[in-house]
């Protein structure tokens with residue numbers, strides 16, 4: 209089994225499919241903790257699949273068993289990044305061993321088709337969780353019964369609901385298969401419950417009478433209804449309705465709920481060209497198209513597993529990187545011979561792209577506070593033959609910039625942010641973010657922006673970027689910064705990115721609905737040569 213990119217994948221994927229966790233630094237609060245139950249009795253840490261002791265069950269469909277356990281892990285808050293071994297090898301083994309321990313039996317190994325189904329089902333069930341739970345609750349007829357439901361049983365129901373409602377799978381096969389899983393993994397009574405609830409759902413679907421809330425009443429009531437129908441947190445719906453209007457907010461939610469699109473960036477640092485990558489994709493029969501906005505990028509709608517299995521990432525031919533991240537590097541516009549510092553660098557997607565643009569002349573210093581993520585950056589820079597130009601520094605930017613006298617030609621601050629622009633790739637992120645996080649993040653963004661500004665040479669460039677589409681994390685942070693730092697001015701990005709990405713203020717902004725890529729933002733600021741202007745105003 210290969211490692212699948214699903215709900216916890218990041219827009220940057222390194223090495224052989226290692227999935228770095230969040231693109232932002234705030235910890236994710238767990239959604240709901242798993243209660244100890246009969247299925248967890250067989251949990252024994254450290255047991256590897258090679259020590260197979262559980263009985264093989266050939267009747268249960270392996271993709272449902274794996275999906276149910278993966279969904280449980282995600283709900284526990286740890287996603288499944290921690291299932292991956294240090295070197296990114298043996299991840300599949302680890303996961304199957306975990307499935308075995310959790311369920312108390314062994315399934316058949318996953319085939320390619322199963323792997324794709326696990327990716328679709330896990331990503332979809334996470335995205336659509338609010339709608340699925342609304343319907344499950346309705347069919348349980350009893351709020352307490354729903355709230356007290358065993359976590360594994362709830363996951364099995366979510367899988368069944370998602371398969372019937374969103375994947376359009378033959379309903380009675382879905383009912384039978386999920387009933388079987390519930391019976392074997394839990395007990396016969398659980399199977400009967402799954403049977404009853406799923407059959408009622410099938411009948412509601414067939415008679416077109418699903419109980420969906422009506423979008424009516426005041427703004428709050430409408431947001432609550434939309435939050436169920438499009439499966440997002442109410443606060444996000446309210447925020448987007450205010451910023452974008454209801455129609456655009458719905459389009460954005462539809463985008464977030466769609467299949468994520470991935471892009472590959474060819475590794476020019478190792479001498480590969482886009483034509484080389486295209487040739488390899490043709491050989492692998494992976495459908496692809498060149499990016500219309502970035503020369504080194506190729507879009508792949510499906511077939512990413514094939515690319516991973518063929519070793520294209522492991523061998524350093526390319527990286528998985530969204531064009532929105534590439535465009536931020538275009539805003540920095542690294543030139544051979546320059547000294548650049550990437551202030552929040554790990555896991556290194558932008559560092560590597562910037563370093564490859566230096567063509568061996570110049571230097572990129574890469575700071576990050578997170579040691580584990582920085583280790584991924586170091587490993588990947590070796591793999592991409594770029595370790596000669598990249599220096600990794602483990603530090604808190606705020607302390608580092610106070611202590612050092614070094615000044616750089618260009619400074620990139622790719623700040624920790626809400627990630628609200630990448631919700632299609634990070635299916636679980638919408639449930640892990642709270643409105644209060646945004647406030648904390650904005651304070652951190654201001655502090656980091658000030659710290660980053662201390663590293664810019666007179667006449668040098670400071671680029672502030674996020675993978676958010678929220679004006680408070682973007683334009684408003686820059687306005688606050690410029691007010692306090694008169695030594696900086698906006699350097700419009702129109703000569704660095706295509707015009708459709710340039711805002712009226714001269715910033716870069718990608719909009720998932722308009723551009724069909726992740727949402728991201730960048731402001732390019734130039735520091736004056738006039739030292740008198742330097743200093744922070746209150």
Ligand SMILES: C[S@@+](CC[C@H](N)C(=O)[O-])C[C@H]1O[C@@H](n2cnc3c(N)ncnc32)[C@H](O)[C@@H]1O
Pocket residue numbers: 220231232233533551552553554555556557558559575576577578581603604605606622623624625
């Ligand atoms: C948006 S991610 C960076 C993604 C990265 N630029 C890339 O393209 O792969 C933000 C990073 O900021 C780091 N970070 C958060 N607070 C920091 C601080 N005080 N000093 C340095 N790094 C920090 C986090 O560990 C996280 O890796």
